[in-house]
Amino acid sequence: MKSIADIKAIRDKMKGQINLRDNKDAEQEIRIVVGMATCGISAGARPVFNAFVDDVASRQLRNVKVTRTGCMGMCALEPIVEVHIPGEDPVTYVHVDPDKVRKIVANHIVNGNVCTEYLIGEERK
Amino acid sequence: MRELALNILDIAENSVKAGATLVCISVRAERGLLTIEIADDGCGMDAEFLKRVTDPFTTTRTTRKVGMGIPLFKMAAEMAGGTFRIESEKGKGTTVRATFELDHIDRAPLGDLADTVVTLIGGGCKSDFRFEIGTEKGCFEFDTRELKAELDGVDISEPDVLVFVRDMIKENLMDIGGERL
Numbered sequence: 590m591k592s593i594a595d596i597k598a599i600r601d602k603m604k605g606q607i608n609l610r611d612n613k614d615a616e617q618e619i620r621i622v623v624g625m626a627t628c629g630i631s632a633g634a635r636p637v638f639n640a641f642v643d644d645v646a647s648r649q650l651r652n653v654k655v656t657r658t659g660c661m662g663m664c665a666l667e668p669i670v671e672v673h674i675p676g677e678d679p680v681t682y683v684h685v686d687p688d689k690v691r692k693i694v695a696n697h698i699v700n701g702n703v704c705t706e707y708l709i710g711e712e713r714k
Numbered sequence: 715m716r717e718l719a720l721n722i723l724d725i726a727e728n729s730v731k732a733g734a735t736l737v738c739i740s741v742r743a744e745r746g747l748l749t750i751e752i753a754d755d756g757c758g759m760d761a762e763f764l765k766r767v768t769d770p771f772t773t774t775r776t777t778r779k780v781g782m783g784i785p786l787f788k789m790a791a792e793m794a795g796g797t798f799r800i801e802s803e804k805g806k807g808t809t810v811r812a813t814f815e816l817d818h819i820d821r822a823p824l825g826d827l828a829d830t831v832v833t834l835i836g837g838g839c840k841s842d843f844r845f846e847i848g849t850e851k852g853c854f855e856f857d858t859r860e861l862k863a864e865l866d867g868v869d870i871s872e873p874d875v876l877v878f879v880r881d882m883i884k885e886n887l888m889d890i891g892g893e894r895l
Contacts, residue, residue, distance in 0.1 A: 590889060591882035593856070596864050599878055603868045625833065627783040630724050631715050635826075638833050639880075646873035655873065657837035659731065660775070 606651060619653045619698060620673040621645075626660035632667035633686060640687035641670075644694040653698060666709065672697060682707045715786055717825025718750060718814070724783040725752045725810050726834055730841045732756025734807065737834075737841055741824065742848040743895050746816050747796075748824070753809040754841075759802040767800060787812060794821035816895075824895035828883040831856070835879065836871040845883075852890040856883065 623629070623638045634657075641655045661669050666683040672693070673679050680703055682693060689707055696702045705711060715721050722739060729737045734754035742749045759767065766772040768788050773781030787810070788798040795815035802808040814821045827847065835843055835858055845856045861879070862870055869875070887893045 590885050591878070593861050593864055593882075595882070596861065596875065596878055599874050600865050600868050603872055603874060604866075623837075625723075625727060625837070627724050627781075627786070630720050630727075631786075635720060635723060635829055635833050638837070639829050642832065642836060642873045642876045646877045650873075653873075654838065654871070655836060656871075657833065657839075659727075 617652055617675055619650075619675070620671075621653065621655045621698070622671040622673065623655070623657045624659070624661045624667055624669040625657035626664075628660055628664035629667040629669065632664075634668040636687050637668045637670065637685050637690055640690035641694070644691060645698075648694065648699065650694075650698065663709075669709075681709045683709045715790065716822065718748075718790065718822050719825035719827045719830040721783075721787045721790060722750060722752065722827070723830040723833055725787060726754075726830075726843075728783060729754035729756050729808070730834075730839055732758070732808065734841050736844065738844045738846070740846040740848075741827065741892075741895075742846075743816060743892075744848065744850060748814040748816050748821070748895065749811070750814075751809065751811045753807065755807040758804045758806050758808055760804045764800065764802050767802075768798075784810070790814070790822055794818040796821075824892075827887060827892070828880045831883055832876045832880045836876045838871050847887065847890070847892050849890045849892055849895070854883075854886040854890055854892070856886075 621641050623634055625634050638657060645653045645655060663669060668685045670682045670685045671679050693704050696704050726737050726739060729752065732754060734756035737754045740751045768784055770782055770785040791798045791812035791814055795818045796813040799811045831845060842858045847854045858870060
């Protein structure tokens, strides 16, 4: 059975990688922000957050941070996810689910192609 | 909310927003009763606001006039034959405690507690958390302060760390029968 002490192997691996990063890498960090207020949680934001964590970990994307925030003000469109890539306009995805997460990570985060079909603008058409 | 673990996430998220340095979450299933307690050392509430806090039309937000988190948790407890209590003192913190009849037909399942823990400790959150999950088969405790000490400077919200924590909690919950609650 795993315990906190078993984290040592992961810690040593991460430390090696963190030492390789410099300040320039920190500026290039991609942020994925998931709305996690009551509206987001009840609409399914928790599995979305965890799907991002799983995908980022399994793809070993070292410059991507998954974070959460409060209500983004459009409760009917939750779960809402914002993707912030340095030097680009933020992109807002709505009605996100774990399947869409996999496509957003593969197409947008890894390959740089925005998943236009999940954008907030598309939802309103 | 389909799971009580989602209510826990929602209430604990309020604790984080209240500036808590430590949030203690306890889930105990004993003698036919499920008890969930979320205690924080955040900014707390004054007596006047505390009186209105279970009203869905009470919120600290200024952008809209509804606050559903606490009323939904209270409703989940009361429809499962349980009780709901909230205590708070301005500047000292807040404790929310709800009980549920374990075998009540209207009790929502506890759900995925490991996912809730990962969501809370990830996402660049500054607060520390202490989790305590007890059943008649045993007890499991997890403290982010201990984890941070072991991590020795590595960020707790690194995805590899979060995946490890989720697996660890799932294994330990399974050992004490917590996954069936």
